[in-house]
Amino acid sequence: MKSEKGPQDDEESALTAPARPPLTMHDYAWWRENLEALTVAIILALIIRHFTVEAFEIPTGSMADTLYGLHAWLECPNCSREFNVALQSDGATGEIKVRYEKKLVYEGECPNPSCTLRLHTVARGGGDLRSKGDEVTCQACRTPFRGNLDGYRLDDVNDKADARCPNCHFVYRAALLRSNLTGGHKILVNKFAYSAGTPKRWDVIVFGFDQWKNYIKRLIGLPGETIQVWDGDVYVDGRIVRKSDHPFAQDTLWTRISDSDLAESGLQKTPAWAAPREGGLPATKRSQWNSTVLRWSLNAAQDQAVIEYQRGFDNYYNYNLLSYGRHGHPTFREKAEQVGDKKVAFTARVGAVAPRPDSGSWVGAEIRDGEFTFQLRVPVGAPSGGSPAVLERVAPVPVGAEPLRVTAPAAIAVGTEARIELENADDRVIARLDGEEILRLDYTSLPDGANLANPPLSPSQDHGAHHLRLLACGVQAELSSIQVYRDQFYIPFAEGPWRGITLGPGEYFAMGDNAPSSSDGRYWGSIPEKNLMGRALLVFWPAWPTNFQWKFIR
Ligand SMILES: [Zn+2]
Numbered sequence: 001m002k003s004e005k006g007p008q009d010d011e012e013s014a015l016t017a018p019a020r021p022p023l024t025m026h027d028y029a030w031w032r033e034n035l036e037a038l039t040v041a042i043i044l045a046l047i048i049r050h051f052t053v054e055a056f057e058i059p060t061g062s063m064a065d066t067l068y069g070l071h072a073w074l075e076c077p078n079c080s081r082e083f084n085v086a087l088q089s090d091g092a093t094g095e096i097k098v099r100y101e102k103k104l105v106y107e108g109e110c111p112n113p114s115c116t117l118r119l120h121t122v123a124r125g126g127g128d129l130r131s132k133g134d135e136v137t138c139q140a141c142r143t144p145f146r147g148n149l150d151g152y153r154l155d156d157v158n159d160k161a162d163a164r165c166p167n168c169h170f171v172y173r174a175a176l177l178r179s180n181l182t183g184g185h186k187i188l189v190n191k192f193a194y195s196a197g198t199p200k201r202w203d204v205i206v207f208g209f210d211q212w213k214n215y216i217k218r219l220i221g222l223p224g225e226t227i228q229v230w231d232g233d234v235y236v237d238g239r240i241v242r243k244s245d246h247p248f249a250q251d252t253l254w255t256r257i258s259d260s261d262l263a264e265s266g267l268q269k270t271p272a273w274a275a276p277r278e279g280g281l282p283a284t285k286r287s288q289w290n291s292t293v294l295r296w297s298l299n300a301a302q303d304q305a306v307i308e309y310q311r312g313f314d315n316y317y318n319y320n321l322l323s324y325g326r327h328g329h330p331t332f333r334e335k336a337e338q339v340g341d342k343k344v345a346f347t348a349r350v351g352a353v354a355p356r357p358d359s360g361s362w363v364g365a366e367i368r369d370g371e372f373t374f375q376l377r378v379p380v381g382a383p384s385g386g387s388p389a390v391l392e393r394v395a396p397v398p399v400g401a402e403p404l405r406v407t408a409p410a411a412i413a414v415g416t417e418a419r420i421e422l423e424n425a426d427d428r429v430i431a432r433l434d435g436e437e438i439l440r441l442d443y444t445s446l447p448d449g450a451n452l453a454n455p456p457l458s459p460s461q462d463h464g465a466h467h468l469r470l471l472a473c474g475v476q477a478e479l480s481s482i483q484v485y486r487d488q489f490y491i492p493f494a495e496g497p498w499r500g501i502t503l504g505p506g507e508y509f510a511m512g513d514n515a516p517s518s519s520d521g522r523y524w525g526s527i528p529e530k531n532l533m534g535r536a537l538l539v540f541w542p543a544w545p546t547n548f549q550w551k552f553i554r
């Protein structure tokens with residue numbers, strides 16, 4: 001119960017001594033309360049900053065696509081996927097190092113109905129407004145046209161780099177305005193993480209290196225370990241380590257490279273999926289893409305139907321577009337590494353069934369990664385009693401190789417829809433049905449007796465040794481929402497070929513997620529334990545309604 005006159009009132013009475021108080025009693029109480037609250041908040045903030053959480057801004061793109069430094073956004077004129085490009089800045093001054101020129105630009109519709117590019121530089125403009133009204137050549141579809149007069153203006157622009165869409169691989173000459181600028185991610189760091197617990201491999205860590213700077217990278221090596229990289233994967237003491245053994249790292253490090261839900265306008269002539277070129281019956285009768293409903297029909301009631309992903313698996317970072325070639329790393333035109341670790345996810349609706357006597361009715365997927373090809377077959381029919389779901393290594397299997405095959409009871413009922421996932425990462429294949437893991441296979445891709453100090457050729461160099469297929473057998477199936485991902489691909493390269501590092505007691509090793517453009521442990525070695533500051537917690541900025549990037553860092 002509240003008394004009419006509490007201790008608060010007594011205190012106020014005691015403070016009414018001045019004959020002409022500068023503030024009324026009411027004002028004074030208000031000020032004092034707020035001053036107290038503010039003081040407590042500042043002290044708490046200082047304590048929190050010192051011991052638990054501190055805010056930082058990400059200066060560079062070495063952790064892209066997990067974290068971004070200064071960047072600009074573009075939108076693909078073929079599939080409308082938005083993607084970003086790093087704006088390199090000077091480490092000391094923060095000044096952007098992109099060269100912009102004053103040029104005549106045209107902003108407005110391109111007359112080609114299947115092209116949505118809206119920003120072009122005017123070739124003959126030469127930075128002169130007198131060329132207003134000159135012919136514009138669309139930088140996506142090459143259509144020449146004259147725009148509306150009010151669409152022309154002078155602006156600071158960089159149009160030196162060809163942009164490639166990360167989704168549909170369409171290449172065009174992008175015009176980047178100086179005003180197209182988003183600041184680096186602002187993040188919170190949990191400084192308490194390693195006082196209470198021990199650092200885990202694949203954590204995103206923050207550490208000091210010299211007196212002035214803090215760095216953020218992914219933790220790869222722990223004290224006493226020898227770390228090497230082969231075929232994009234991390235090896236510890238000669239054995240592969242798997243991101244899927246960490247609660248979040250693998251999910252974070254998949255990069256989506258294709259999504260059938262994004263309708264394409266037709267500027268990109270290479271389709272995402274098509275029947276494989278080699279042999280067999282005319283493929284078009286058995287597989288058909290419907291661009292209105294964004295679905296593949298596989299009519300395999302009498303037979304088997306196959307479609308294969310057509311756009312390749314190169315280790316491409318749209319984020320690095322303006323810096324390609326600077327680190328001795330090939331551009332997308334120079335055939336970067338083919339990433340063997342990939343994942344496909346799709347929705348299958350199964351219709352009429354006509355099981356083949358030898359192989360039954362099933363829907364599945366197949367991933368080839370160099371010497372290893374894995375096939376998943378999920379039977380169509382009753383969930384129990386029928387044949388099991390199978391995940392196995394299929395031809396070409398070298399003579400004498402140990403067979404790899406696992407099975408589990410699982411099926412898709414006729415007339416229903418199921419979400420199927422098949423992933424291959426770090427020598428582990430996992431199959432999921434409606435989000436539940438049903439099958440898993442671990443294998444060893446490093447050849448027997450191989451020595452990583454003198455590594456064998458990586459399958460990533462063999463561009464013909466990779467494929468991704470979707471299959472249907474003895475069933476009529478509709479496939480939709482087909483997404484393709486590639487895994488993080490670490491590169492054993494610093495100033496030259498990088499052969500690894502052996503860590504002493506209390507030493508850690510870290511690399512950036514943006515392997516082609518990250519100055520990390522490959523360049524400067526190990527991190528002493530005392531320099532570890534904490535674990536990156538979350539991105540809290542940008543948080544505009546139009547650009548909301550809040551997320552936990554994993
Ligand atoms: Zn695109």
Ligand SMILES: [Zn+2]
Pocket residue numbers: 110111112115116117138139140141142143
């Ligand atoms: Zn156009």
